[in-house]
Amino acid sequence: MRVICRCEDIDEEEVLRAIREGYTDLESLKRHLRIGIGPCQGRTCMPLLIRILARETGRRPEEIAPTTFRPPVKPIPLGVLADRPGESENAGRAGDAEGDADHGTEDEPEGGGGR
Amino acid sequence: MKDRYHVVIIGGGVSGCGLAYTLSTMGITDVLVLEKRYLNAGATGRCGGGIRQQWSTRENIRLAMESVKRFEVLAEELEYEIEYEQGGYLILNYTEEEDEQSRKNVALQNSMGLDSRYISPEEAREIVPALNTSDILGATFCPTDGHANPFWVTEGYARAARRAGVEILTGIEATGFRTGDGRIEEVETTRGPVKADYVVNAAGAWSATLAARAGVELPNRPYRHEILATEVYRHFLDPMVISFSKGIYFSQTKRGEIVGGIGDPNEPSGFNMKGSLNFLHRMAREITHIIPSFRNLNVVRQWAGLYDVTPDARPILGAVPELDNFIQMNGYSGHGFMISPMCARLTAEIIAYGRTKTMSIDTLTVDRFRRGDLEMEANVVG
Secondary structure, eight states: OOEEETTTTEEHHHHHHHHHTTOOSHHHHHHHHOTTOSTTTTTTHHHHHHHHHHHHHTOOGGGSOOOOOOSOSSOEEHHHHHHOOSOOTTTTOTTOTTTOOOOSOOSOSOOOTTO | OOSEEEEEEEOOSHHHHHHHHHHHHTTOOOEEEEESSOTTOSSGGGSOOEEOOOOSSHHHHHHHHHHHHHHHHHHHHHTSOOOOBOOOEEEEEOSHHHHHHHHHHHHHHHHTTOOOEEEOHHHHHHHSTTOOOTTOOEEEEETTOEEOOHHHHHHHHHHHHHHTTOEEEESOOEEEEEEETTEEEEEEETTEEEEEEEEEEOOGGGHHHHHHTTTOOOOOEEEEEEEEEEEEOOSOOOSEEEETTTTEEEEEOTTSEEEEEEOOTTOOBSOOOOOOHHHHHHHHHHHHHHSGGGGGOEEEEEEEEEEEEOTTSOOEEEEETTEEEEEEEEOOTTOHHHHHHHHHHHHHHHHHHSSOSSSOOTTTSTHHHHHTOOOOOOOOOO
16 A cells, blocks of 8 residues: 555555546545645645656646645644734735745736725 | 537636536536636635635625535535535624614624624633633624635535536636627637627636627626635634734634634735735734734634625626626625535526526626616625
């Protein structure tokens, strides 16, 4: 048995079964298996998962889009976040560089908001 | 994909997949679900998973109570684990106004047969021993409220619907409509046109954009709402804990994470789904005020999703007057997951019988906005 995700205790057999059931993109695999959402946030398992998915679906690893990166980079205690001094109520609003903690690609291409 | 279906459902979240499954149980399986990204990519896969019946308006209470009856048997019916737990919802009152409103809500809820009750801060602490009660005026509790895993509910619906013969396709977007004679005749998609007797708009935050492509104006607007999850801990928190005045909610999932969010009254409408540092700080401050021992819990991830908000915070169901086969199933305003089973039932009844049978939706169709006949839902959180 080869363990793929140590945080969530998921082995290769479970990954292969999910791919056979039709979960053939990383976002769907992540949601179905909960792979990559534990304390390491995918650092160990995502490269392995991409290689298995590429092999099983006949794609090159670089063709497989990685999942959205979610902050924080490392686990942070709520107490530390609660105590951060000096920020104003409006710090970190959309468009504020500091506030754009998520460097993923989640902006929808179409507009239409606020119409 | 065929060139014609009885029903084309646009949106692969809990609404669209739930409707597809419900139709299949009524013998209607000539159904296509179109999802432009992947199942659960929108609000369903980003929500807190709460299932609450403690509402302030009759329709939402009814929708939620009927939905709970469905959630209670859903795992068995779908033959799929959905991590459903009925640990209750504890609603904390911090202002005189919400304390007063909560007593009225409980009276209305009790008159409709819901087992909610008004309780003292001391009683609230019996339910959540770690609770800081220093500034709580009172609380309400409903033991049959709870939460479930939104991914798995949708997956369970999709699998059961597919087994019955429904087609669910991802990576295909509905780009437009061909209309004529007061109906939608054809849905244009990125994989070509498809004819339909009924078209259902279950596109969540994209519902108004989609409807506009058919020339129909909906009042829904998208708003970002942010959420976080901690590491997994041993089970210690039974209910979902929420406050309307703080806009906060959190619960412990069956898996063990604390998952929760807090609304931002200054959030502009838009499709921004990025997480913000500001949210982490606001959430951390409020949650550690409510439960001081949470200071030691580690946050491992944050994300955001979009509420599909209507002017009265109630859903839009049923056909639109200008296109009588264009059925709306949207405008959930942040509480779609919890009322989705009943909304699926009602929408399936419209398609099967031409009208709803279980309850009237006269006050939930889009006409209400055009008549200006609105009753606001007060109990919105997050």
